[in-house]
Amino acid sequence: MHILITGGSGFLGARLARTLLAQGTLALRGAPARAIERITLADRVAPPDDLRADARVAFITGDLLELIGSRQMPVAGTDAVFHLAAAVSGECEADFDLGMRSNLETTHRLLEACRALGSQPVFVFASSLAVFGKQPGRPLPEPITDDTLPTPQGSYGVQKFICEQLVADYSRKGFIAGRSVRPMTVSVRPGRPNGAASGFFSGMVREPLAGLQARVPVAPQTPVALASPGNTVAGFVCAAEASDAQWGPPTAINLPSFRTTVGAMAQALEKVAGAGATALLDWTPDPAIEKLVSTWPGNLAWERARGLGLTSDADFEAVIRDYMRENPQAVKLPVT
8 A cells, every 4th residue: 555645754743654654454445454555654754763764655845736746746556645734724814825735736636647547546634623703793513513613714724625625526426535634733842942823731731741932923812723633633534534435525624622711721731730830821912812822712612523433532631641641751840
């Protein structure tokens, strides 16, 4: 079996690759499990050393749209595509053309490349909860369900929703077996901050645990639907393995999440690492980030994911402790 992961050198892409390699097999669409012979990682940069050292891993670097256009993207023989690559929310708001090119045009061209195969590959598309947005003067439904009409309030969310519809239509036409999943806000991400407006949800834990100051640009009462990196990757894998009958209609599903607030996240950090950690939080608001994040829902239902056997994380304290266990070198403060 050959698997292609776009954004494969990024945090979630690399974690997905490691998960699949450790698993060794994949049961696409409920069929008998087959051995994973090759995983190709496509990204702007090379993958981490451990993935490069695995004989089953190949990688290609460059601009994805250009790679597809020049037919350098190794799509031929692909059984499954995990399309994770995207320009993130803050980038899309700052640069409209970047978002349209990186998110919409690249996804369309990749779908066309899969269509040309004639083999109906599984296509797992990482959408986003940002497809849901609070319209001015109108409250969001409580909770947001899999079938709630998306009303995105940012360019990133609009692009993701358009791509969801493309995946659904390419599936309806039989070109692919499309599975669009909506990850929740993922925390805690290790490494350097990215350009996502949601980046502070990880930074407010990651930086204090490393003894560094972190800015929290929104109010403590801001609601958020969270999921750990591990649970998010489990959702990607489950989407690829679910049978057509289990998956149901070709529309997107919400991945599992638990509901909390930014203030409660800070309280969990203090419980784990003490007052010294929360003293490093700078609660200076950022109006631009507040405006965007305030449109995102914090209460989502995920019945289709539950029907596939997926579950949410227990709470944010458990998520923090998972991060510390997986990244001991990044923790400098004493913890309880």
